[in-house]
Amino acid sequence: MNSPFHSQPFFLMRNPIQTYQWGSRTALPTLFNIPNPDQQPQAEIWMGAHPKASSEIQVGADWLPLNTLIESDPQSALSAEIYQRFGELPFLFKVLAADTALSIQVHPSKQEAEHGYQKENQQGIPLSAAHRNYKDPNHKPELVYALTAFKAMNGFRPHAEIIENVTKINSGSLNAVFQAFVDTPAADTLQSAFSQLLTLQSTEKTEAVNALMVVADENATEAPFDTIIDLAAQYPGDIGLFAPLLLNVVTLAPGEAMFLHARTPHAYIHGVGLEVMANSDNVLRAGLTPKHIDVDELIACTSFIPITPDQIKLPPQSMANGEYYPVSVPDFSFSRYRQVADIDCDMQSAEILFAVNAPLTVVHAEQTLTIEKGESVFIPACTATYTLSAMGDVVRVKNTLNT
Numbered sequence: 001m002n003s004p005f006h007s008q009p010f011f012l013m014r015n016p017i018q019t020y021q022w023g024s025r026t027a028l029p030t031l032f033n034i035p036n037p038d039q040q041p042q043a044e045i046w047m048g049a050h051p052k053a054s055s056e057i058q059v060g061a062d063w064l065p066l067n068t069l070i071e072s073d074p075q076s077a078l079s080a081e082i083y084q085r086f087g088e089l090p091f092l093f094k095v096l097a098a099d100t101a102l103s104i105q106v107h108p109s110k111q112e113a114e115h116g117y118q119k120e121n122q123q124g125i126p127l128s129a130a131h132r133n134y135k136d137p138n139h140k141p142e143l144v145y146a147l148t149a150f151k152a153m154n155g156f157r158p159h160a161e162i163i164e165n166v167t168k169i170n171s172g173s174l175n176a177v178f179q180a181f182v183d184t185p186a187a188d189t190l191q192s193a194f195s196q197l198l199t200l201q202s203t204e205k206t207e208a209v210n211a212l213m214v215v216a217d218e219n220a221t222e223a224p225f226d227t228i229i230d231l232a233a234q235y236p237g238d239i240g241l242f243a244p245l246l247l248n249v250v251t252l253a254p255g256e257a258m259f260l261h262a263r264t265p266h267a268y269i270h271g272v273g274l275e276v277m278a279n280s281d282n283v284l285r286a287g288l289t290p291k292h293i294d295v296d297e298l299i300a301c302t303s304f305i306p307i308t309p310d311q312i313k314l315p316p317q318s319m320a321n322g323e324y325y326p327v328s329v330p331d332f333s334f335s336r337y338r339q340v341a342d343i344d345c346d347m348q349s350a351e352i353l354f355a356v357n358a359p360l361t362v363v364h365a366e367q368t369l370t371i372e373k374g375e376s377v378f379i380p381a382c383t384a385t386y387t388l389s390a391m392g393d394v395v396r397v398k399n400t401l402n403t
């Protein structure tokens, strides 16, 4: 059988759009001219080969699913080395458009995911069960890059800030939860407080949330209470409303990025961004959700070490013709070019290029392809080299080996 990856060097992508309740009805039409005739909450565009919703690529005149094409000739698509190491396209690349907040979540480490996946298999919990925590044995490092102002929570605040915030709330049940941590601030006392907070019973929980909202209303224009007011309109009564007191609240400016480490609680609150992640679905939820919260498993997979605000953003580093955002995992790399003409790109893996705000053109001996803003192109590893020109910003996602 002739491999499609040797029939042409570039493949225009047709990407599935996921509609979730928190998605934006206006962002994708405004930024990328993507139609939304039925006013759907367009939450995510998936660019990749995930079995749940694979992209299609244009091969000649046909549109074919990328995941089955990769399976038919993985070495040409991914490179022999990547195929051997990962067995699949190692990353999933998304456009994410959040109108309201996503759930607060933690992703397990690789080791925890392997162990948890095996344990739930042995317990006979179906992969589709609502209370199943581990959908696969993989970790899920994530990078998010802001296209508009992008507000999120990421990691525990320094202890002094948590104490300052929680002691503003005049609540008997909250004081009881945090007393040991306030007396002796440390990772273990924070872990105990967090666990008790998430398991507060109905009357205590109501009392604590009501006391929180009294202070939030009195300080509605001040951080972090402004965020709590916004979240309360979306998730009234949810225990996750306490999260802005405990977690860093950060707003990325367009072009800024941050990394979401394993074992670190985080939530996206509002904005449009690009997100790239390892090919995994492992999510442990911690609030702002009607879904299952497995507190014991969550606590076991969470690091209670604070992240200081200066550690949150991921400063880009210069490279020839652009910038890259250094990440500590081999599952993906993320770089950006701005207005480039005929630069040479050498490849070590499959790549996806996304045109952020203007057309881009890729050239190879056999083909020239121009895509518009909001579109993406899949380039199999066997293409080996190409030249890139762009009138605006381009994001390039691939694997970088030996780092």
Ligand SMILES: [Zn+2]
Binding pocket: 105, 107, 142, 260, 266
């Ligand atoms: Zn996440």
